[in-house]
Structures are given as structure tokens and as C-alpha cells.
Amino acid sequence: MINISFTLNGEKRSASVPPETTLLKMLRESLNLTGAKLGCDVGDCGACTVIVDGKAVNSCLMLACQVQGREVLTIEGLATPDHLHPIQEAFENSAALQCGFCGPGVILSAKALLDANPNPDVAEIRDALAGNLCRCTGYTKMISAVQTAACTLNGKPSEHSA
Ligand code: FES
Ligand code: FES
CATH class of the missing domain: 1.10.150.120 ([2Fe-2S]-binding domain)
Known part of the structure; x- marks a missing residue:
């Protein structure tokens, strides 16, 4: 297992995952953020898109360890409790x-x-x-x-x- 620490939707978070874990899998299965969807799992559909350091990426193609120390925004981080973005x-x-x-x-x-x-x-x-x-x-x-x-x-x- 490897430990990954990063900023997720403005908060410091960490997770322990096997090294081959994708960012999508870590978000959905370790951090319970299911907004990013698993569609094709091969980079074709964009259903898994999240933003890493300001750039939209396919989280099914990125390893979780690649976000070490970086900033990740998922759809859950967009609205406030009172207002949609x-x-x-x-x-x-x-x-x-x-x-x-x-x-x-x-x-x-x-x-x-x-x-x-x-x-x-x-x-x-x-x-x-x-x-x-x-x-x-x-x-x-x-x-x-x-x-x-x-x-x-x-x-x-x-x-x-x-
Ligand atoms: S799940 Fe289709 S591009 Fe990632
Ligand atoms: S796939 Fe149904 S609204 Fe886009």
C-alpha cells in the first residue's frame, strides 16, 4: 500500500491504496466521492473527468499516486451547501x-x-x-x-x- 496526501476540494486528505490504483478508483472507493463516473475506463468517454491543478483530466487514466501533493477538484467541491456553482x-x-x-x-x-x-x-x-x-x-x-x-x-x- 502507498499513502497519498493531496488537497481534495480545498481540504487536505490522504488515502492508503495499492500502487496500481487509479485516481478514479481512489476517489470513488477509498474517499466515497462517486460524482466522477466509471464509464469506459480507457479514456474515451470523459465521465470520470476531474480537475487536477487546474486541468481537466480523465481520472481513469491517472494513477492515484500522481496526485501526491497536488490539488484535485471533483464535482462534489463545486457547489456550496446553499448555492449551485x-x-x-x-x-x-x-x-x-x-x-x-x-x-x-x-x-x-x-x-x-x-x-x-x-x-x-x-x-x-x-x-x-x-x-x-x-x-x-x-x-x-x-x-x-x-x-x-x-x-x-x-x-x-x-x-x-x-
Ligand atoms: S471512464 Fe471513460 S474516460 Fe474515464
Ligand atoms: S449521457 Fe445522459 S445526459 Fe449525457
């Missing part, structure tokens, strides 16, 4: 998700984008969400929701609400 709010208001399985990954990909680029154009939003597969929606409302969230985060009125 503006991206979550925009997805809810735009009805941008159906079954929701892809949602945590899509929303975290959108967050990594908006943190790095507060005013993305549609091509940049498409590019940021390209690794997140959704079997239910046509992506149009997701893109519109990211545009709405960008306006909210920039303190501008939104023209993109569905």
Missing part, C-alpha cells in the same frame, strides 16, 4: 442534461475551460467538451449553458439561456 445553475436552467451520467465530467471540463479562458467562443467550448461523450443530448444546450455560465461569471447579462 454558476455552471451547474446554467446547466440546470438550460435543461442541458438528461440522464445526467455525463454531467459531472462535462461540467468540470467547462469549469477548467472558463477558469483558463473566461470568454470562450463556440469552437473553444466544443473543443473543451470534445472528450466528454453524451448519449442523451445533442450538445447544443450544453454549449449554450457554458455561454450562459461565462456571462454570469463575467457579471454580464446572458443572451444564451435556452
Whole structure:
């Protein structure tokens, strides 16, 4: 077993896991954070997306030991007890998700984008969400929701609400 200490959703956490454990498995099975989903387990679907040091990553492709000393954000760290994050709010208001399985990954990909680029154009939003597969929606409302969230985060009125 190896001991891994890192910052998870703003708090210092640690876990003891076998060395071959993926970040996704550690989050879900050792730390009981099941927001990141196990879809394909080979890096194709993006359902397991989390943010590590500001970058969206597929947690099924990353070893848990790779986050030693780093900062990890999962979907559980986005909302406060009283408020959804503006991206979550925009997805809810735009009805941008159906079954929701892809949602945590899509929303975290959108967050990594908006943190790095507060005013993305549609091509940049498409590019940021390209690794997140959704079997239910046509992506149009997701893109519109990211545009709405960008306006909210920039303190501008939104023209993109569905
Ligand atoms: S479960 Fe990680 S990319 Fe599909
Ligand atoms: S809303 Fe069902 S997979 Fe995206």
C-alpha cells in the first residue's frame, strides 16, 4: 500500500491504496466521492473527468499516486451547501442534461475551460467538451449553458439561456 496526501476540494486528505490504483478508483472507493463516473475506463468517454491543478483530466487514466501533493477538484467541491456553482445553475436552467451520467465530467471540463479562458467562443467550448461523450443530448444546450455560465461569471447579462 502507498499513502497519498493531496488537497481534495480545498481540504487536505490522504488515502492508503495499492500502487496500481487509479485516481478514479481512489476517489470513488477509498474517499466515497462517486460524482466522477466509471464509464469506459480507457479514456474515451470523459465521465470520470476531474480537475487536477487546474486541468481537466480523465481520472481513469491517472494513477492515484500522481496526485501526491497536488490539488484535485471533483464535482462534489463545486457547489456550496446553499448555492449551485454558476455552471451547474446554467446547466440546470438550460435543461442541458438528461440522464445526467455525463454531467459531472462535462461540467468540470467547462469549469477548467472558463477558469483558463473566461470568454470562450463556440469552437473553444466544443473543443473543451470534445472528450466528454453524451448519449442523451445533442450538445447544443450544453454549449449554450457554458455561454450562459461565462456571462454570469463575467457579471454580464446572458443572451444564451435556452
Ligand atoms: S471512464 Fe474515464 S474516460 Fe471513460
Ligand atoms: S445526459 Fe445522459 S449521457 Fe449525457
